Amino acid sequence: MNRDELLKIGIAFHGHKCPAMPLGLRAGLAAMEKLGSQRAGNRELYVISDTGKRHAMSCFLDGLQVATGCTYGKFNIEKRYHDKIGFTLIDRKQKKAVRVTMKPEFQAKALQSEFVKQRRSGVPATEVPAEIIDPLVKRVWTLPIEEMFDVGEPFDYEMTEPKSVFRTEQCSRCGALVFEKGARLHDGKPVCQECWPHHE
Ligand SMILES: [Zn+2]
Numbered sequence: 001m002n003r004d005e006l007l008k009i010g011i012a013f014h015g016h017k018c019p020a021m022p023l024g025l026r027a028g029l030a031a032m033e034k035l036g037s038q039r040a041g042n043r044e045l046y047v048i049s050d051t052g053k054r055h056a057m058s059c060f061l062d063g064l065q066v067a068t069g070c071t072y073g074k075f076n077i078e079k080r081y082h083d084k085i086g087f088t089l090i091d092r093k094q095k096k097a098v099r100v101t102m103k104p105e106f107q108a109k110a111l112q113s114e115f116v117k118q119r120r121s122g123v124p125a126t127e128v129p130a131e132i133i134d135p136l137v138k139r140v141w142t143l144p145i146e147e148m149f150d151v152g153e154p155f156d157y158e159m160t161e162p163k164s165v166f167r168t169e170q171c172s173r174c175g176a177l178v179f180e181k182g183a184r185l186h187d188g189k190p191v192c193q194e195c196w197p198h199h200e
């Protein structure tokens with residue numbers, strides 16, 4: 001996948017054009033380059049993201065998922081909810097990790113952008129005019145990485161891969177199949193968590 005394709009896929013996946021998603025793409029690519037890693041087809045890579053929810057630039061995480069192949073569907077990503085723009089990328093095979101954080105000066109300036117002003121005043125990202133968004137996207141797509149992020153040196157990091165659960169149990173109340181970790185026992189019979197008495 002070349003860079004332009006990646007940007008296109010990122011925008012399609014994310015749902016709108018904004019500067020933070022491409023920043024996630026750039027940061028993810030930089031981290032992979034630092035470790036000499038390829039995009040995760042399976043769960044070779046793992047992301048621990050500092051981002052949270054309901055804060056500006058959280059779109060960053062979607063770019064990070066697209067670039068690294070660390071996705072919620074593959075459960076090789078987790079959020080720390082520390083409300084910062086940074087992450088650790090782990091390469092399980094190499095047993096190495098790298099820390100990437102957004103430069104505070106860059107972030108502070110980016111939060112003054114016309115795009116952010118519009119968002120702050122309540123304009124949805126899809127309705128911010130292209131003449132405001134496009135130059136910002138181009139800028140973050142082309143700026144040297146060291147102007148935007150601190151990419152650390154690789155360090156040792158061991159992380160084993162948990163086995164997927166394939167076994168199911170059937171909920172004795174609604175009949176749903178529950179992967180075994182999710183089933184609970186009620187009167188000695190398996191129940192799903194929606195049927196678990198705590199919900200009544
Ligand atoms: Zn966005």
Ligand SMILES: [Zn+2]
Nearest residue numbers: 171174192195
């Ligand atoms: Zn049930």
